[in-house]
Amino acid sequence: MPKRQDIKKVLVIGSGPIVIGQAAEFDYAGTQACRALKEEGVEIVLVNSNPATIMTDEDIADRIYIEPLTKEFLEEIIYTEKPQGLLPTLGGQVGLNLAKELAEQGILARAGVELLGTPLEAIQKAEDRELFKQMLGKIDEPVPQSDIVGNVEAAVKLAEEIGYPVIVRPAYTLGGSGGGFADTETELRDIASKGLKSSPINQILIEKSVKGWKEFEYEVMRDSKDNCIIICDMENVDPVGVHTGDSIVVAPSQTLTTEEQKMLKDASIKIIRALGIQGGCNVQFALNSDTKEYIVIEVNPRVSRSSALASKATGFPIAKITAKIALGYTLDEIPNNVTGGTLANYVPALDYLVLKIPRWPFDKFTLANRSLGSQMKATGEVMAIGKTFEMALQKGIHSLELDTKELLDKRFADIDDYELERRLAKPDDERLFLIGEALRRGYSIERLAFLTEINKYFLNKIAGLVKLETEILPKAKVEDVILEAKKLGFSDRKLASIWGLSEQLITDIRMDLGIEASFKRVDTYGGETNTVSPYYYSTYGEKDQVTVTNKDKVIVLGSGPIRIGQGIEFDYCCVHSAWALQEEEIEAIVINNNPETVSTDFDTADRLYFEPLTKEDVLNVIHKEKPLGVIVQFGGQTAINLAKPLKEAGIKILGTSMEDIDRAEDREKFDAILEATGIKRPEGRAARSAGEAKAIADQLGFPVLVRPSYVLGGRAMEIIYSLEELEDYLATAVKVAPDHPVLVDRYLQGKEVEIDAICDGQDILIPGIMEHIERAGVHSGDSTARYPALTLKEEEIATLVDYTQRLALALNTKGLINIQYVIANGEVNVLEVNPRSSRTIPYLSKVTGVPMVKLAAKIMLGKTLREMGYEPGLLPNRGLVAVKMPVFSFAKLIDVETSLGPEMKSTGEVLGLDKNPTKALYKALLAAGYVIPRKGRILATIADKDKKEALPILERLDHLGFELVATRGTAQLLREAGLKVEVVNKIKEGSPHVADIIKEGKIDLVINTLTKGKTPERDGFRIRRAAVDFSVPCLTSLDLAVAVLEVLESMIRVKALQDYDKGGRTSGIS
């Protein structure tokens, strides 16, 4: 069927902020789909609250709405834009739920908007557990024994019937949020009550557990003519029990026989047909490895994290084809971009192996519960391509950028056998390395298979690597075995340590032997058809397939896996820099390893190398391509960290020089710049020992701000109030040594301001100034930031502009520079300077309309701002207010402290846009998922130091008609001020205490300010956790509380005629 002519304008819903379970993959999918729609001449209306996305760029969509993803806003947009169709399956679970809501409530029908592609009924059948079960029953596909329940008692009764262990899955949530395995009734009661709460329809599925079975995923595609294809099958190395998002995954499946494969393929096609999906769909199976018994775990009737992985693994653009199918095309009418000659109606044939390893945030959340189960905890993932499993695995490990850089690491040597076995049996984020350690100790594959339930095939492969490393390689002659070792993915660094030689020497030896990386194309036809996809991976000892051109080329280093502190923003910058290079007729070459992103779509740059971002791997590509230089400014700390080794290897770094980057990051060199430019910063110094740190703190006076140098996202940064705390910090949180200095600064409480500027070495363009709503002390990535800075005085702005210019020039900046300031006691202090792209670049580019990355990239090629038509200086404010608000994934991370500080914790961000500052803030709050109550009960637990400041805020809330609940201390203060307040017990005073009343749903908003200490026993911690676990909004900053208060006060409220004279309380409407 050809394209439908009646669809001229299509609404695409994005997935909103990055949270665990919903990351960059939907920007990749959405962007690809939008480009596909554009190819067809369709006008695109795009809605997403996440500004750090490519899909919200003006060259991707025609009408862009950065608005909260709620039904009300969507309805408004629909009536304004009047699209003919809505594409529901590209925006993750958020987009799908919204589309479903709009359809079910008749909003789409009333506005004459058609749901394109997969029909509503199919979405309902796949998403509603009961309908799904019925449907599978009808087509004789097996499901585990289960039932839906709406309360805890029913869950317990059901579990008794079907037998423990059971799995709890809340309906309609992301990443299995709020679910888990229960072995006992006590566990079930706990998990079930949380699950019920997190499900928007208060339903959970209690299901017989098939823990330990093999887990497989099938990516299936269907069109309106009922053509079905299976694009890719994937096998989870971790068996059922670990969320697929937290599993190591290989594609294609490695341990299935043809017969088993056929069985699961047939089932996948039966299911997609029975559902009536049009577009992509993901089916998950559990297979008993001792019989042929299988069950269907789940179906996602939309593009997903797995489909992004499958697309990158095979080169098949699932989102694009889904969009084309939604427009009416069938698979046999859509061309295949990999070959340039054939059609999309094909199944990729891999002649390589792809492996995905999740990236978890536990390097930041050291106290968190690291165990893996049915609730996803990873923030990102890496993918690696290899000719051997071993190579893919080792490339994957190298791509993770963990402290553990290789499969075998000495740091696990101290764990005793008992602890080792316990951790092997109860998976956590380090299990892969623990398996390596166990094999090193001589554990048998049988024993490990028993402990981990991981298929022996995979264990054997890992065992082979361990044996090589510990027994074979050390005894062998380097030249005899080095090729074999390289084929299996051993890094030069690792080989150097095995043989006690330097890394450079290993590299030299292998170069002398002619052992160099060669690159193969990901062509998805096993070499059978000629392909044009410019998408490569490295291998050893094989023929190279890259055709290097004579054109000028530049390499852009990507930012690797998404983690806290290094999110999608950097991918946004990499993509734009690649496009800017292309505009200048320079070939853009991207190296990255994150399968979720737009930068790793082979359509983005001229060539894509899917490789780890290590010195060795990057140099391999440079050796091959011989670029003019490398751009490191856009790939976050990952790329910045490579600047030095690349420079030392004689590679040209484009833009700001490596030396100048170092001058900004090295505290002493930076102090010299400040001295020369006459700019102040909070007093402080670098300490190279614990004693030195204490002496500096003592001299400055507490509180002090401490952190290790050279980190991103404020990792291990803390505000320290006493010597005792400092000692504790130095002992547990950081390593302090001469080559690992710790920075100790005076902590200034004031207004924090952030500036991103572009400098061409002569002139500086400042597109805008952002101010933080929270006072200094909260990490800039976790702060609510507002553009323009409305509260700054003119002379303060003049100083900021002046300082920014001085610093940019002093650092010889060529490209972007990010500077954070604090204004305290009327004085501007600089906090931090980063001569590179920052997290706020996409946000600021969008709201100011300045293509910042493009300008910066072109400056690196030698252009000037004036040549590109930009006058230097601060641009006038655009007539809008844009509030950036962080979004957290605390609901997925059990036991994590939710209060904010200098260490970054947010996973994503949203933007609230409006002409009116209060409305902009309100939109940001809505978009960030705060359900701000208009009436109800507020629990206030205020630290002594904040009580004075909190009182007027609580008074105003009381005035708005809220009922106040407080613990004894705060309550007394409120009573003294003449407010009515209900007293509630502190936790140690016994039940019902503060945490109880939150769990029972008796509180609508929590205002809690931080007392010191992070240990989980404290009341504050339990209150904040209870609020997160039971979805009650919790404000831990009084600055933000004031902002929320302003929003509440601006809302339209009712008042009886008689009450107008009385003043006093009004009642809110809900």
Next chain:
Amino acid sequence: MAGVLILEDGTCFPGNVFGYRGQSQGEVVINTGILGYQEILTDPTYYGQIVVLTYPLIGNYGINPSDNQGLKPYVQGLIVRENCSYYNNWRATGSLENFLASNGIVGLEGVDTRALSRHIRAKGPLKGIITSASMSQAIISRNTKNLVQEVTTQEVKYFPGSGPKVVVIDLGIKKDILEALKRKGFEIYLVPSWFSEEQILAFNPQGIFLSNGPGDPKDVPEVIEVVKSLIGKLPIFGIALGHQIISLALGANTYKMKFGHRGVNYPVQDVLTKRVYITSQNHGYEIEEATLPQDVFVSHRNLNDGTMEGLRHKFLPIFSIQYHPEVSSEQEDLVFKEFHEVMVG
């Protein structure tokens, strides 16, 4: 032990010998499927050929007795990137390496299979020799005329069924095709390829099925003659080599393809319904479309290269397909259901 594949154009691809330690020669063909090495090794269609698998990790799930497609392995040699010495599957009874060794098949591993595959694609069909010695050696041309006779059944086999009675002319039938016929309930007489028209009609069948098999269809003129004589008398259906023989019997011509179709991902469109199926294929010969007689039309077409994948007679119950439907329950059901229908009327 070091080994090498020497192609007839003189190109060498080094590797290590595994399985049977010896020397072996044949036409080198490429298969792009990811799974199914055991089925490929034992599929009579590969008789006389050296098979290169492009998926790099082979042998992962071992070998099990129930997946064999013929009585024994038929390939002359197997070339892989990596032979997995450690296999794991609940049904497995032995390793790939042992299977090759005990069946006298030479394997070569550690080969840059992507480069080999691209070489063959550029050069067209090539014969090759796997040898452990690195000496250059002329490729001895092998008599390939009797491939079908070597793989066909030596005696009539009977499989009872409640459905229509079918004579299956065994040109080297895969077990899965036979199983598919059985699943459809046909009453089956499996006969040797050299059976005459009279011998076939003596069973009083309601239809004739021609199976897959190895080699050039023109190498079995006797089967073509038998099919010619059966045209108009009975419904005839064929798969793969059977399809080519039916074409020849109808008067069309066949030729050797530059690069055969061997893999599991070929999109084939049903010309009448416009539906597209992802098919498994294994053939090195193709029908010259221009030579099709007027009464015959192309029923299926390959979406990648536009080649013909099936034919249908305009008024006689004769049809055939080039691809293998038995790998998908849906495709299998579709084609055998139609065969069933044309026989019962």
